[in-house]
Amino acid sequence: MNYEAVIGLEIHCELKTKTKIFCGCETGFGAEQNTHVCPVCLGLPGVLPTINKRVVEFGIKAGLATNCTINQYSKFDRKNYYYPDLPKNWQTSQYDLPIAEHGWVDIDTESGKKRIRLTRIHMEEDAGKLVHSGTNIKDSATSNVDYNRTGVPLLEIVSEPDLSSAEEARAYMEKIKAIMEYIDVSNCRMEEGNLRADINVSLRPEGSKELGTRTEMKNINSFKSLEDAINYEIERQTEVLEDGGHIVQETRTWDPERGITLSMRSKENAHDYRYMPEPDLPPIVTTAEQIEAFRKELPELPDARRERLQQEFGLSDYDAGIITSTRAMAEYFDAMVSEGADAKAAANWMMGDLSKNLNAEGKEIQDSPVDAKRLAQMIALIDKGTISSKIAKTVFKEMWASDASPEQIVKDKGLVQITDTKEIEGVVDAVIAANPKAVEEYKAGKKKAIGALVGQVMKQTKGKANPQMVNQLLASKLDN
Amino acid sequence: MRLFEQPAHVLHDMLVKKEITSAELTQDVLARMDEVEGDVKAYLHVTKEAALVQAKAADEKIARGDAIAFLEGIPCAIKDNICTKGVPTTCASKILEHFVPPYDATVMTKLEKEHPVMLGKTNMDEFAMGGSTENSGFYPTHNPWDTDCVPGGSSGGSAAAVAAGTAIWALGSDTGGSIRQPASFCGVVGMKPTYGRVSRYGLVAYASSLDQIGPIARDVTDCAHILNVIAGHDEMDSTSADAAVPDFTKALKEDVKGLKIGLPKEYFVKGMDADVEKTVRAAIDKFKELGAEVVEISLPHTDYAISTYYLIAPAEAATNLERYDGISYGERVNGADVVELMTNTRSEKFGEEVKRRIMIGNYALSAGYYDAYYLKALKVRTLVQQDFTEAFEKVDVIMAPTAPTPAFRIGELVSDPLQMYLQDICTVPLNLAGLPGISVPCGFSSKGMPIGLQIIGKALDEETILRAAYTYEQTQDFHTKMASIGGKNA
Numbered sequence: 001m002n003y004e005a006v007i008g009l010e011i012h013c014e015l016k017t018k019t020k021i022f023c024g025c026e027t028g029f030g031a032e033q034n035t036h037v038c039p040v041c042l043g044l045p046g047v048l049p050t051i052n053k054r055v056v057e058f059g060i061k062a063g064l065a066t067n068c069t070i071n072q073y074s075k076f077d078r079k080n081y082y083y084p085d086l087p088k089n090w091q092t093s094q095y096d097l098p099i100a101e102h103g104w105v106d107i108d109t110e111s112g113k114k115r116i117r118l119t120r121i122h123m124e125e126d127a128g129k130l131v132h133s134g135t136n137i138k139d140s141a142t143s144n145v146d147y148n149r150t151g152v153p154l155l156e157i158v159s160e161p162d163l164s165s166a167e168e169a170r171a172y173m174e175k176i177k178a179i180m181e182y183i184d185v186s187n188c189r190m191e192e193g194n195l196r197a198d199i200n201v202s203l204r205p206e207g208s209k210e211l212g213t214r215t216e217m218k219n220i221n222s223f224k225s226l227e228d229a230i231n232y233e234i235e236r237q238t239e240v241l242e243d244g245g246h247i248v249q250e251t252r253t254w255d256p257e258r259g260i261t262l263s264m265r266s267k268e269n270a271h272d273y274r275y276m277p278e279p280d281l282p283p284i285v286t287t288a289e290q291i292e293a294f295r296k297e298l299p300e301l302p303d304a305r306r307e308r309l310q311q312e313f314g315l316s317d318y319d320a321g322i323i324t325s326t327r328a329m330a331e332y333f334d335a336m337v338s339e340g341a342d343a344k345a346a347a348n349w350m351m352g353d354l355s356k357n358l359n360a361e362g363k364e365i366q367d368s369p370v371d372a373k374r375l376a377q378m379i380a381l382i383d384k385g386t387i388s389s390k391i392a393k394t395v396f397k398e399m400w401a402s403d404a405s406p407e408q409i410v411k412d413k414g415l416v417q418i419t420d421t422k423e424i425e426g427v428v429d430a431v432i433a434a435n436p437k438a439v440e441e442y443k444a445g446k447k448k449a450i451g452a453l454v455g456q457v458m459k460q461t462k463g464k465a466n467p468q469m470v471n472q473l474l475a476s477k478l479d480n
Numbered sequence: 481m482r483l484f485e486q487p488a489h490v491l492h493d494m495l496v497k498k499e500i501t502s503a504e505l506t507q508d509v510l511a512r513m514d515e516v517e518g519d520v521k522a523y524l525h526v527t528k529e530a531a532l533v534q535a536k537a538a539d540e541k542i543a544r545g546d547a548i549a550f551l552e553g554i555p556c557a558i559k560d561n562i563c564t565k566g567v568p569t570t571c572a573s574k575i576l577e578h579f580v581p582p583y584d585a586t587v588m589t590k591l592e593k594e595h596p597v598m599l600g601k602t603n604m605d606e607f608a609m610g611g612s613t614e615n616s617g618f619y620p621t622h623n624p625w626d627t628d629c630v631p632g633g634s635s636g637g638s639a640a641a642v643a644a645g646t647a648i649w650a651l652g653s654d655t656g657g658s659i660r661q662p663a664s665f666c667g668v669v670g671m672k673p674t675y676g677r678v679s680r681y682g683l684v685a686y687a688s689s690l691d692q693i694g695p696i697a698r699d700v701t702d703c704a705h706i707l708n709v710i711a712g713h714d715e716m717d718s719t720s721a722d723a724a725v726p727d728f729t730k731a732l733k734e735d736v737k738g739l740k741i742g743l744p745k746e747y748f749v750k751g752m753d754a755d756v757e758k759t760v761r762a763a764i765d766k767f768k769e770l771g772a773e774v775v776e777i778s779l780p781h782t783d784y785a786i787s788t789y790y791l792i793a794p795a796e797a798a799t800n801l802e803r804y805d806g807i808s809y810g811e812r813v814n815g816a817d818v819v820e821l822m823t824n825t826r827s828e829k830f831g832e833e834v835k836r837r838i839m840i841g842n843y844a845l846s847a848g849y850y851d852a853y854y855l856k857a858l859k860v861r862t863l864v865q866q867d868f869t870e871a872f873e874k875v876d877v878i879m880a881p882t883a884p885t886p887a888f889r890i891g892e893l894v895s896d897p898l899q900m901y902l903q904d905i906c907t908v909p910l911n912l913a914g915l916p917g918i919s920v921p922c923g924f925s926s927k928g929m930p931i932g933l934q935i936i937g938k939a940l941d942e943e944t945i946l947r948a949a950y951t952y953e954q955t956q957d958f959h960t961k962m963a964s965i966g967g968k969n970a
Contacts, residue, residue, distance in 0.1 A: 078799050
């Protein structure tokens with residue numbers, strides 16, 4: 001039997017507010033342990049929360065950017081469970097009246113666009129970080145808690161189970177990441193845990209409407225883990241079902257080192273969170289005017305921008321999709337264009353040498369040693385004919401390694417293209433004279449032989465000869 | 481007459497006129513403590529040294545001829561569930577036996593601007609759960625009028641201290657009657673302001689939607705002055721009322737002519753002590769004499785108030801008390817792993833009543849029961865609120881006994897928690913509705929135990945109940961009587 005996967009994601013997105021959700025403590029990452037704390041986020045006896053209004057603003061903006069309905073009457077609830085990283089032993093979250101509901105985003109799949117529905121977006125506080133002497137809380141002699149992260153605001157973005165593969169799940173999470181970056185509510189640095197996903201996976205016979213029993217994997221914090229964990233879980237569940245077994249509803253943990261999921265907690269041991277309306281926080285009431293004001297503040301979103309790049313610059317859907325897939329890429333592109341670079345050339349260089357170099361060094365575009373301005377200047381040199389596209393690759397490499405402007409590099413390294421017919425002709429004549437065999441072959445009809453001759457000319461001019469002129473000169477001399 | 485017998489406003493005038501010093505006053509109250517605290521046990525923690533330093537500072541200020549605040553230099557006591565920076569705050573629970581808050585409750589920050597002399601922290605029912613102070617994790621407090629009787633609770637320590645003369649005034653907290661009932665039992669004035677009138681920041685939460693801090697004092701005048709200091713919106717408490725705070729002392733006027741008083745028939749319950757009924761009715765007759773109009777009203781959902789309260793309060797308490805797990809503060813009882821550590825800590829360090837309410841609360845919130853219990857209780861709470869809203873369309877204040885009986889004997893109701901819960905029948909509905917209420921002494925039982933009259937007002941209308949209480953107070957001297965404790969007369 002063939003099975004199809006049914007996947008839903010709960011994405012936790014850490015918000016980039018200056019202060020925590022319910023107190024005035026800083027939110028910054030990487031501070032000394034337990035320095036961003038106060039009586040409120042430590043949950044000391046007698047403290048009360050006060051809502052950070054920016055969190056509500058960010059929640060509403062996230063909802064609007066993902067086509068949600070904003071609940072004008074929303075409230076916080078206590079989600080109760082005992083865990084030492086949670087000083088109050090409840091998480092202040094939202095239960096039945098989240099800030100936003102019923103949204104959607106579109107993703108690209110092999111068979112075209114697919115609409116993924118969002119169940120809800122709610123606001124909540126993050127928990128602290130446990131540091132164990134062993135591998136987990138059970139087998140450790142001691143565990144320490146760092147409360148710096150306690151109370152850092154989160155949005156939990158819950159999708160419907162509309163995803164059917166690891167690739168779709170990745171595309172969906174990338175889309176959510178892009179949107180959150182665009183609307184500037186989160187840094188979305190996955191390596192810092194700004195964006196984490198809980199994945200629900202179940203299988204059902206292809207064509208069936210009923211949902212199978214699902215398993216949940218918590219705290220996935222990279223795209224690779226997301227895909228690997230889903231693929232592993234699909235395979236594992238397929239095997240269980242094919243062997244005539246049943247899937248157990250449980251929480252599993254993804255072990256990225258071993259590349260497997262392991263059972264953590266079964267449904268029987270699932271928490272009863274005993275949700276209760278948070279009596280210390282009044283409901284959040286938002287007017288239609290406030291919502292409209294937030295909507296007006298939204299920037300152009302990835303899909304609209306992608307559309308615009310195609311319309312305005314004639315980029316392909318694919319190129320426009322990649323360039324708009326992160327806010328930083330889109331801004332880099334815009335910066336190049338506003339520096340006067342040709343849009344298509346700008347796109348080509350971004351998708352080509354720039355991405356290659358960034359990937360090789362594991363860098364994000366915002367950390368690129370070559371900024372948009374210099375890359376645009378380099379493209380201008382190509383346009384002017386000062387350098388060839390081929391030489392440009394050398395110039396790019398030099399730019400990557402230094403802060404020098406492309407003009408300076410071209411000048412210092414003597415990379416100016418040779419466009420002087422006389423000078424090229426001299427080299428062409430010499431190459432023809434020195435390669436009678438290739439000339440013979442060419443004249444006998446093997447037109448490809450000209451390539452070797454072009455190569456020779458380029459080699460002798462250290463790549464600086466204008467390749468078009470070389471081709472023309474060679475052809476005209478050999479054909480006569 | 482000794483200094484400790486006087487209300488704060490008299491002592492303030494004496495300080496200003498330099499008839500006494502704060503040091504003399506403080507020494508007198510401390511001497512009283514030496515005489516009677518062994519019998520009363522109102523305090524959990526006495527800050528004698530700090531008190532004398534504060535008294536000296538006030539005296540220096542007076543000597544310099546500087547103006548002093550109303551409460552300046554006057555000895556007071558603070559219920560032990562109000563966080564005091566650097567001073568133990570245990571909530572009378574073993575689980576917080578050595579807990580010293582690193583921060584002050586908002587009421588303490590406000591009080592400190594007045595430079596009162598803080599004598600210490602008072603005993604209470606553990607985490608404010610109880611009406612007798614017998615649920616203290618350390619020891620019960622005794623009623624100064626009869627040390628075999630309870631002082632009421634949960635602010636029993638604060639009420640007993642004021643009644644015994646071991647504090648001139650005190651702060652308490654009221655979740656279901658915890659200021660008013662002990663004030664009634666101890667023959668002092670106790671006021672629960674409107675929910676949100678006083679910041680709860682730093683008040684260790686029992687039931688967040690019901691808790692409110694308020695004053696316990698010798699008379700209505702002191703209550704108004706204290707309320708002036710502690711009331712007001714607080715950014716640290718999102719539930720605090722963002723309303724203008726009047727000068728409550730302006731309400732201290734003898735004027736009840738034309739005041740419409742409602743007597744809820746449901747509050748004069750069967751099983752009510754005959755002395756209580758007689759005394760309270762006599763007080764109400766006094767109002768009639770003074771020109772007030774008395775009408776019978778109905779608050780039809782009163783019968784459900786107790787059950788509603790005993791679902792909502794434990795549910796909130798169950799979550800509020802989750803934080804006491806032995807992890808980052810408070811007492812810890814170790815275990816083989818973290819679950820055992822938390823379980824051992826909570827099992828050993830919480831008292832029986834606290835555990836009972838945690839269990840009730842968790843039951844009411846658990847999956848499958850939430851709708852039947854907690855959600856239903858919230859709906860009934862709305863009905864109780866509506867009762868008052870409708871009643872206040874017809875009357876200006878509502879009057880009733882504060883408690884159905886005078887103080888009962890220590891141990892009398894310990895084995896009967898339900899009977900104990902019924903003690904709250906006249907006080908709990910106000911908390912559910914968020915309304916202000918004041919208990920003023922209105923006489924004594926045949927056994928000589930104090931009885932309190934409760935005056936209930938509209939939301940944020942503390943002024944009217946202060947005015948009514950003040951007017952009544954001028955007609956009698958119950959509030960000026962001091963208890964004789966173990967033969968140690970005042």
